Amino acid sequence: MTVSRKKYAGHLIGKQARVVCPTCNNGWMRTLEEEAFPLLRAAVTNDLNRLTLEDQKLLATRVSHIIMTATLGFDDLHFSTKEQRQEFRRTLTPPDDWRMYACEAKVVKVNQFVHFDGLGLLHRDDSEAPKVPNAHTATVVIGKLCIHVLTGRFNRLIKRYTAVKLAQFWPPVGEIDLSETSSLSPLEVYRLAKTPRLLF
Numbered sequence: 001m002t003v004s005r006k007k008y009a010g011h012l013i014g015k016q017a018r019v020v021c022p023t024c025n026n027g028w029m030r031t032l033e034e035e036a037f038p039l040l041r042a043a044v045t046n047d048l049n050r051l052t053l054e055d056q057k058l059l060a061t062r063v064s065h066i067i068m069t070a071t072l073g074f075d076d077l078h079f080s081t082k083e084q085r086q087e088f089r090r091t092l093t094p095p096d097d098w099r100m101y102a103c104e105a106k107v108v109k110v111n112q113f114v115h116f117d118g119l120g121l122l123h124r125d126d127s128e129a130p131k132v133p134n135a136h137t138a139t140v141v142i143g144k145l146c147i148h149v150l151t152g153r154f155n156r157l158i159k160r161y162t163a164v165k166l167a168q169f170w171p172p173v174g175e176i177d178l179s180e181t182s183s184l185s186p187l188e189v190y191r192l193a194k195t196p197r198l199l200f
Contacts, residue, residue, distance in 0.1 A: 039062075040145075046144045049177070101169065
């Protein structure tokens with residue numbers, strides 16, 4: 001399998017170094033992108049009002065793919081492990097320790113805001129452990145849809161937010177009416193992205 005690293009001009013996600021396997025890129029990844037396109041287009045055109053359970057699975061899979069691919073350009077972030085990426089390729093299901101939320105956003109551009117962060121949160125009994133990030137957050141705006149992802153220890157330590165109304169779509173807990181979630185301004189999206197770091 002031939003692997004090449006590429007960089008592209010454009011938005012933050014496009015600017016990150018990517019590890020591209022042509023077989024994957026032209027196979028299951030492209031299929032996933034094509035399947036998710038109508039859903040994300042609806043978010044961009046402000047026609048996405050509800051998320052069915054099927055929509056949520058597809059959205060969670062596509063968001064996982066976006067994050068895993070984009071964060072490969074950050075050598076020190078450790079957002080996903082090689083084993084998680086291999087399992088994702090096999091199952092097209094987000095890692096077990098990822099939790100995803102959605103709400104509305106008062107913005108109009110696709111991927112107008114993207115934020116990745118990772119902290120090395122230590123238990124009391126592992127203070128000698130290397131400070132490798134094991135708690136991650138990603139916040140992505142796609143059209144009128146704001147997506148907030150917690151992984152690792154963030155997922156286990158943060159149970160809910162009180163200042164904003166987010167709808168959990170992964171793991172799914174039921175159909176979602178996005179009109180019942182908060183509609184965040186760009187500044188509020190930024191604050192949401194920064195909240196996990198401020199908490200710890």
